[in-house]
Amino acid sequence: MNLRGYILGTMAVNLALFGALLWQGARMPGPGARGGVSITTNIVTEFAAEISPRPAVVSVPGSPPFRWEQIESTNHLLFLTNLLAIGCPTETARDILDARLADDFRARLRELTRPPQARFWHVAAAGQKFDELFDEPELKKQIDLLRAERTRVLAEVQAAAGREAKDGKPGRNEHVAHLSDAKQVELAGLEARQSKERETLGRALANAPPAERAAKQKELRDRVIAERRALFTDDEWDEAELRRSPQASQVRELRGFSATADDLKSLTRTLREFDTAQPRPARAPGDSEADFKSRQDEYEAQRKAFLAARLGAPQFAAFERGSDPRFHTLLKLARRLEQPAETAAHWLALQTAAQEQVRLIRENSALASVERAVALLAIRAETERTLQAAVGARGWGAYLRHAGGWLDQLTP
Amino acid sequence: MRSGLTLVLSLALTGALVAMNVALHHTRQAAPAADPERKLTVTTKRLVRNLPTPPAAVAHTSPPPFHWSALESPDYATYAANLRAIGCPERTLRDILLPDVEKLYFDRKAELADGPEDRFWETADQRDARQRERETKLRSLELEKCALIRQLLGADWSFAALKELRSDGLASGIMEVLLGFTDFGKTEHIFLTHEFFQDEVRAQQRVTEGILLDEDRPKLQALRDGFEFALARGLAPTEVEELRLRLAALEDMKHVQRRNGVAVTGAELREIAKLRADTHDMLAKALNLDDELYPAELQAKGEAAFNELLRRFLGADRFADVERAKDRLFRELLQSTDNQGVSKAALLQAYEARRAAEEQARQIRADAQLSSEERSVLLAALRAQTTQALSRSLGPVGFGAYLKQHGQQFTNSLSLPQAPAGEPPPPLPPLK
Numbered sequence: 001m002n003l004r005g006y007i008l009g010t011m012a013v014n015l016a017l018f019g020a021l022l023w024q025g026a027r028m029p030g031p032g033a034r035g036g037v038s039i040t041t042n043i044v045t046e047f048a049a050e051i052s053p054r055p056a057v058v059s060v061p062g063s064p065p066f067r068w069e070q071i072e073s074t075n076h077l078l079f080l081t082n083l084l085a086i087g088c089p090t091e092t093a094r095d096i097l098d099a100r101l102a103d104d105f106r107a108r109l110r111e112l113t114r115p116p117q118a119r120f121w122h123v124a125a126a127g128q129k130f131d132e133l134f135d136e137p138e139l140k141k142q143i144d145l146l147r148a149e150r151t152r153v154l155a156e157v158q159a160a161a162g163r164e165a166k167d168g169k170p171g172r173n174e175h176v177a178h179l180s181d182a183k184q185v186e187l188a189g190l191e192a193r194q195s196k197e198r199e200t201l202g203r204a205l206a207n208a209p210p211a212e213r214a215a216k217q218k219e220l221r222d223r224v225i226a227e228r229r230a231l232f233t234d235d236e237w238d239e240a241e242l243r244r245s246p247q248a249s250q251v252r253e254l255r256g257f258s259a260t261a262d263d264l265k266s267l268t269r270t271l272r273e274f275d276t277a278q279p280r281p282a283r284a285p286g287d288s289e290a291d292f293k294s295r296q297d298e299y300e301a302q303r304k305a306f307l308a309a310r311l312g313a314p315q316f317a318a319f320e321r322g323s324d325p326r327f328h329t330l331l332k333l334a335r336r337l338e339q340p341a342e343t344a345a346h347w348l349a350l351q352t353a354a355q356e357q358v359r360l361i362r363e364n365s366a367l368a369s370v371e372r373a374v375a376l377l378a379i380r381a382e383t384e385r386t387l388q389a390a391v392g393a394r395g396w397g398a399y400l401r402h403a404g405g406w407l408d409q410l411t412p
Numbered sequence: 413m414r415s416g417l418t419l420v421l422s423l424a425l426t427g428a429l430v431a432m433n434v435a436l437h438h439t440r441q442a443a444p445a446a447d448p449e450r451k452l453t454v455t456t457k458r459l460v461r462n463l464p465t466p467p468a469a470v471a472h473t474s475p476p477p478f479h480w481s482a483l484e485s486p487d488y489a490t491y492a493a494n495l496r497a498i499g500c501p502e503r504t505l506r507d508i509l510l511p512d513v514e515k516l517y518f519d520r521k522a523e524l525a526d527g528p529e530d531r532f533w534e535t536a537d538q539r540d541a542r543q544r545e546r547e548t549k550l551r552s553l554e555l556e557k558c559a560l561i562r563q564l565l566g567a568d569w570s571f572a573a574l575k576e577l578r579s580d581g582l583a584s585g586i587m588e589v590l591l592g593f594t595d596f597g598k599t600e601h602i603f604l605t606h607e608f609f610q611d612e613v614r615a616q617q618r619v620t621e622g623i624l625l626d627e628d629r630p631k632l633q634a635l636r637d638g639f640e641f642a643l644a645r646g647l648a649p650t651e652v653e654e655l656r657l658r659l660a661a662l663e664d665m666k667h668v669q670r671r672n673g674v675a676v677t678g679a680e681l682r683e684i685a686k687l688r689a690d691t692h693d694m695l696a697k698a699l700n701l702d703d704e705l706y707p708a709e710l711q712a713k714g715e716a717a718f719n720e721l722l723r724r725f726l727g728a729d730r731f732a733d734v735e736r737a738k739d740r741l742f743r744e745l746l747q748s749t750d751n752q753g754v755s756k757a758a759l760l761q762a763y764e765a766r767r768a769a770e771e772q773a774r775q776i777r778a779d780a781q782l783s784s785e786e787r788s789v790l791l792a793a794l795r796a797q798t799t800q801a802l803s804r805s806l807g808p809v810g811f812g813a814y815l816k817q818h819g820q821q822f823t824n825s826l827s828l829p830q831a832p833a834g835e836p837p838p839p840l841p842p843l844k
């Protein structure tokens with residue numbers, strides 16, 4: 001009897017455990033309802049890889065529950081209407097429709113242009129323009145029809161969903177960033193108005209006699225300058241002029257050059273002072289090559305002497321180096337090799353010294369051509385050895401690729 | 413005895429059921445932690461767009477109508493799951509999520525733009541350093557965006573690339589021709605794959621400031637190989653092959669055309685493109701990585717191998733045609749006198765005269781012993797002599813057609829360079 005009782009007891013426990021098992025199984029998170037990929041327009045190939053979606057948390061109202069198919073349509077306008085009707089935000093609806101319209105158009109265009117594609121290699125061998133692949137009148141007509149249809153449907157969709165708003169944020173004008181915010185806004189407004197005025201005047205004077213056109217344009221130009229100038233104080237105007245000067249552009253591009261903002265301003269003024277007093281020589285009609293070169297050399301020598309006197313020798317050397325595009329490349333290489341800027345300056349000094357030696361040898365008319373060739377080869381070998389040691393094995397390949405072109409010029 | 417056995421079996425069953433219950437309980441507890449999707453969504457809160465107001469609930473027996481707000485969630489993964497749950501097609505899901513994610517990251521990137529401070533008088537080094545720091549942050553945001561898109565959509569989709577492809581612009585026009593051998597979906601796959609890897613290459617170049625160290629090569633090689641692997645995932649091998657051949661034909665072999673005096677058929681051109689693609693890495697070229705991955709000597713070897721294969725394929729005469737077609741001087745003569753009844757022999761004669769004149773002009777210009785006036789006189793004589801030679805070879809009609817199209821270049825190339833304003837080069841001698 002006892003045994004029978006135990007058996008019944010364990011069977012009851014087993015039944016309870018089995019029930020618990022079923023209950024737990026039912027509450028396990030399933031793989032989630034996967035959205036069926038059923039594009040009714042049936043145009044494209046799906047490429048989305050298999051992914052494990054997060055279980056949906058939406059409780060779909062309706063009986064039976066709402067399905068996407070209920071709003072799908074190959075009619076774009078109807079599809080848009082359906083989307084908006086279930087409360088889809090306009091921006092989202094526009095995203096969907098824009099994409100669908102474009103893809104629909106491209107897919108249909110591809111179907112149209114597929115047959116002539118068989119002639120691709122023939123057209124390429126003939127050297128014809130590839131446009132000619134699609135030059136067949138009937139095909140062109142169908143393509144034009146397709147384009148027209150796209151334009152029409154796009155217009156309909158935009159009428160219903162609106163156009164995408166463009167971000168009209170104006171860019172910053174760093175040349176007037178020294179002005180107060182209020183003045184910058186005022187200046188931007190003024191420039192926008194003046195731009196419109198220029199356009200209007202251009203249209204109005206399209207058929208006017210040249211003299212009248214020139215006079216009116218000058219009048220507007222003078223007024224534009226006067227209005228603009230009136231917004232600035234004298235100090236602000238001087239600063240804006242300094243910022244717009246070519247010397248400011250040059251100073252702002254100096255690399256490996258330590259300076260405060262005041263130093264840079266002062267340097268800009270110094271350069272401007274020299275350039276105003278001594279304009280760069282221009283080539284005059286009838287100038288011989290030699291005359292022109294001699295005037296240029298003289299100008300450069302004066303400029304260097306002036307700047308060296310104003311800046312002092314070390315600062316002038318930094319200025320010269322900082323303006324040199326070769327140094328800019330070497331600085332980048334040094335940065336990649338985690339080397340300081342001084343290392344790049346050292347590499348540049350080695351290059352400059354070698355190039356100077358080469359120049360002297362090339363200009364030495366006392367040397368026979370064989371002697372010159374031997375001397376150049378010797379310089380190249382020595383320069384490469386020294387540079388390779390300075391740059392190091394890790395960066396040598398990069399040096400040759402990015403900054404070593406000049407070494408080839410050392411070859412006789 | 414039988415009762416004992418039954419009890420033992422029943423107890424064994426009890427043990428098994430207890431074990432199964434415990435195991436199932438643990439699985440349920442562990443399930444949420446094992447879901448890798450939950451990690452990223454914490455950092456990418458969606459900005460739910462302005463929704464139209466749902467209709468007010470009305471007390472009636474029928475269930476409320478469906479409203480989009482039931483799908484919306486500030487968590488992208490939930491939003492995507494909800495859309496899938498109502499059967500939204502994957503492609504439409506992509507077109508909903510991509511612009512949404514793009515706008516979110518556009519705003520986050522905009523926050524990294526320069527503030528209103530006046531930084532005009534910064535040194536270039538300060539400006540560069542700030543720019544590099546910003547680039548690093550932008551790259552980090554870009555990677556985060558890519559990871560989110562991959563998590564949501566299971567692939568590396570790029571909204572910008574799709575927009576480019578969907579536009580009516582140049583890129584889509586080129587794609588239409590270059591990739592016309594595939595279907596619509598595969599064109600998309602090729603274009604997006606290319607854009608993705610090209611972006612990766614550009615990002616790498618920004619990080620290295622364009623300075624390539626030897627140690628960078630493996631990374632770039634991995635990108636090139638990744639590009640090939642990704643292409644192969646969506647294309648048949650024959651399609652990858654056709655892509656390589658078309659790239660070769662459009663990139664490197666524009667001179668091998670009948671228009672340039674090389675008599676080839678379409679089938680032959682395809683064979684030549686195959687020779688080219690077998691001796692050059694067209695996929696590296698498509699990513700602008702050929703110079704980075706292949707040193708100049710290796711590229712020269714590839715070029716030499718191609719030329720040898722081409723010579724064998726075309727034979728000596730047609731190979732000579734190809735070599736000539738590389739020269740702009742020959743192409744100008746050929747194309748301008750097309751349909752003027754100029755024989756090939758006459759054309760070759762004119763070309764030799766033209767080429768010789770070009771070489772002589774170069775020597776005259778480089779001769780440091782000559783004064784400017786002497787150079788001018790010698791070049792004028794050379795011009796007159798070449799004019800006569802071309803006129804004789806091409807005939808008056810052919811030469812006239814040539815001058816009409818290329819007269820100015822002809823005169824300039826046989827004159828002193830940089831003639832000062834107001835002093836035009838001496839006029840051509842009259843035709844005899």
